[in-house]
Amino acid sequence: MKVLGIDLGGTNVSMGVVDDTGKIVARLTIETRVIDGFESVVKRISEASSKLIESVGGVEGIGIGSPGSIDHKRGVVRFSPNFPDWIDVPLAPELEKRLGVKVVLENDANAFVVGEKWFGSGKGYTDIIGITLGTGVGGGVISNGQLLRGSTGIGAELGHVVVEPNGYLCGCGNHGCLETIASATGISRLAKEWKERYPKSNLSDFSAKSVMNAAQAEDPLGLKVLDRVSSALGIAIGNLIHIFNPQLIVIGGGVSRAGKVLLSAVKQRTRENVMRSFWGTYKIVLSDLVDDAGIYGAASMGFEEINSPSLENDI
Amino acid sequence: MKVLGIDLGGTNVSMGVVDDTGKIVARLTIETRVIDGFESVVKRISEASSKLIESVGGVEGIGIGSPGSIDHKRGVVRFSPNFPDWIDVPLAPELEKRLGVKVVLENDANAFVVGEKWFGSGKGYTDIIGITLGTGVGGGVISNGQLLRGSTGIGAELGHVVVEPNGYLCGCGNHGCLETIASATGISRLAKEWKERYPKSNLSDFSAKSVMNAAQAEDPLGLKVLDRVSSALGIAIGNLIHIFNPQLIVIGGGVSRAGKVLLSAVKQRTRENVMRSFWGTYKIVLSDLVDDAGIYGAASMGFEEINSPSLENDI
Numbered sequence: 072m073k074v075l076g077i078d079l080g081g082t083n084v085s086m087g088v089v090d091d092t093g094k095i096v097a098r099l100t101i102e103t104r105v106i107d108g109f110e111s112v113v114k115r116i117s118e119a120s121s122k123l124i125e126s127v128g129g130v131e132g133i134g135i136g137s138p139g140s141i142d143h144k145r146g147v148v149r150f151s152p153n154f155p156d157w158i159d160v161p162l163a164p165e166l167e168k169r170l171g172v173k174v175v176l177e178n179d180a181n182a183f184v185v186g187e188k189w190f191g192s193g194k195g196y197t198d199i200i201g202i203t204l205g206t207g208v209g210g211g212v213i214s215n216g217q218l219l220r221g222s223t224g225i226g227a228e229l230g231h232v233v234v235e236p237n238g239y240l241c242g243c244g245n246h247g248c249l250e251t252i253a254s255a256t257g258i259s260r261l262a263k264e265w266k267e268r269y270p271k272s273n274l275s276d277f278s279a280k281s282v283m284n285a286a287q288a289e290d291p292l293g294l295k296v297l298d299r300v301s302s303a304l305g306i307a308i309g310n311l312i313h314i315f316n317p318q319l320i321v322i323g324g325g326v327s328r329a330g331k332v333l334l335s336a337v338k339q340r341t342r343e344n345v346m347r348s349f350w351g352t353y354k355i356v357l358s359d360l361v362d363d364a365g366i367y368g369a370a371s372m373g374f375e376e377i378n379s380p381s382l383e384n385d386i
Numbered sequence: 387m388k389v390l391g392i393d394l395g396g397t398n399v400s401m402g403v404v405d406d407t408g409k410i411v412a413r414l415t416i417e418t419r420v421i422d423g424f425e426s427v428v429k430r431i432s433e434a435s436s437k438l439i440e441s442v443g444g445v446e447g448i449g450i451g452s453p454g455s456i457d458h459k460r461g462v463v464r465f466s467p468n469f470p471d472w473i474d475v476p477l478a479p480e481l482e483k484r485l486g487v488k489v490v491l492e493n494d495a496n497a498f499v500v501g502e503k504w505f506g507s508g509k510g511y512t513d514i515i516g517i518t519l520g521t522g523v524g525g526g527v528i529s530n531g532q533l534l535r536g537s538t539g540i541g542a543e544l545g546h547v548v549v550e551p552n553g554y555l556c557g558c559g560n561h562g563c564l565e566t567i568a569s570a571t572g573i574s575r576l577a578k579e580w581k582e583r584y585p586k587s588n589l590s591d592f593s594a595k596s597v598m599n600a601a602q603a604e605d606p607l608g609l610k611v612l613d614r615v616s617s618a619l620g621i622a623i624g625n626l627i628h629i630f631n632p633q634l635i636v637i638g639g640g641v642s643r644a645g646k647v648l649l650s651a652v653k654q655r656t657r658e659n660v661m662r663s664f665w666g667t668y669k670i671v672l673s674d675l676v677d678d679a680g681i682y683g684a685a686s687m688g689f690e691e692i693n694s695p696s697l698e699n700d701i
Contacts, residue, residue, distance in 0.1 A: 215532060217530060220631070221631020222632060225631050229628075232625040234551070245658075245660075313541075313544075314543070314544065314626075317537060346558040352537065
């Protein structure tokens with residue numbers, strides 16, 4: 072069985088055909104070019120998809136992961152900061168019409184956690200929290216084997232749990248959301264704000280990647296930022312453990328490439344926030360799908376649909 | 387159809403037979419007398435239950451709500467701060483043996499939210515958060531129609547989400563849990579700590595009830611405490627809305643008797659913490675089952691069992 076996974080990003084669309092052993096047997100990346108308008112983007116995605124599907128002799132399903140607010144049931148992108156002109160656009164139905172294969176659309180962070188269940192560290196688990204640390208912070212939850220969507224399909228906004236009451240203003244209008252600290256944007260800001268206070272720091276550029284590398288090299292500014300980031304993640308993950316009693320927390324997204332220095336700090340801070348009765352009930356890991364997590368996530372939605380096509384999980 | 391609901395408390399055991407219209411047709415309260423030991427407590431509960439069941443000509447099921455960590459599947463109280471000597475005691479099987487009717491055991495805060503779904507404000511909803519503000523703070527979650535138990539059955543510890551990082555030390559070992567502020571205990575402490583600073587306050591006793599009454603009467607100390615309590619609840623409920631995208635949040639427990647003064651403040655504070663896209667998706671209400679919420683909660687577990695006796699919701 073093969074499924075096409077389409078990872079729709081603001082800049083690029085990454086596509087890959089995944090087989091049921093988890094191998095990506097064909098792949099293609101095109102530019103998104105949102106500026107051209109929805110019709111044009113759909114046309115180019117469907118053309119590229121056709122080509123890819125043909126090259127592997129057909130697929131049984133197609134999954135798409137998209138940032139923003141998604142109506143999974145109708146296959147509609149309600150709105151997305153990455154595609155400002157797309158309001159209630161029928162992405163899945165349009166692609167399905169052109170490609171003649173069932174297309175499933177899901178929020179990219181939701182798709183991420185389902186991808187981890189199918190192809191990553193989440194295999195065999197029923198209760199998994201996925202957190203993606205990218206430009207923003209996304210979240211997805213599988214509880215008792217089911218993807219948590221919520222009553223109107225907009226749940227699992229884990230980037231917007233408050234970890235620093237009265238903290239930084241967040242894009243969402245609230246203060247002190249996890250996203251204000253633990254996103255790549257948040258990490259850069261912290262480093263810039265603190266740089267004058269750490270004259271011995273060697274940091275010269277303030278990308279999240281450089282800051283995390285600096286922490287790894289025990290640079291004082293890098294360590295300071297890491298401390299605040301891991302503290303924020305420790306509070307958020309601790310809360311999620313008390314709420315969901317999960318077996319696994321998987322951290323993905325670009326920031327997770329920081330690797331062990333981040334993971335160790337997050338594990339320690341989480342443990343500080345977790346009640347004794349929960350010790351030993353959970354594991355925290357970094358996603359090992361990193362670069363292809365978007366394709367795997369999208370494809371896994373297709374596999375889910377094929378495996379349990381009923382609507383019982385739907386809103 | 388009739389079910390016996392048993393609300394097991396540290397001081398009293400409240401029992402009531404509930405029919406499927408939600409009427410309590412018979413009731414009885416006995417002392418718990420934990421000091422006598424598990425065997426003796428079980429014996430007295432089963433004797434009182436027998437009497438009650440006989441008085442109504444039989445019941446189709448029995449539900450028990452107990453504080454503490456519960457193994458729902460095996461009907462075992464793993465441990466509970468209220469019953470310090472009970473470690474892994476088979477409460478449901480023992481009662482079932484004596485009474486000859488299926489007995490379902492559940493954590494009391496979980497039972498609370500199921501009770502709201504069956505007999506309270508939650509009728510007809512699929513996504514409900516229940517928060518009980520008592521001596522401690524308990525929580526229960528129904529998501530997509532299912533009670534959230536978590537991978538080892540200890541989830542939905544909503545009293546232990548952090549709302550004040552580095553705040554008061556909580557009984558759980560962490561700092562700044564919701565319970566440290568919004569429980570009856572937390573409210574009393576805040577009032578005592580602040581009393582010297584509010585010489586114009588008329589508060590003389592510092593029970594949560596008096597403090598909330600003072601807030602209602604616009605006493606400055608009462609208002610100050612209410613502000614902090616509602617702020618903490620606003621953060622916690624805001625987070626839960628972002629996570630679960632629920633239709634309803636029901637607040638129960640003794641503190642909820644404060645009524646409108648508490649509800650208005652909590653609604654306002656929650657709205658301050660919730661992203662625009664969630665506005666209009668949820669309602670916050672106080673439980674209207676208050677005094678009988680424990681009986682209704684316990685009985686509703688019996689009704690759930692009768693209506694869907696499969697094990698698919700179980701761990």
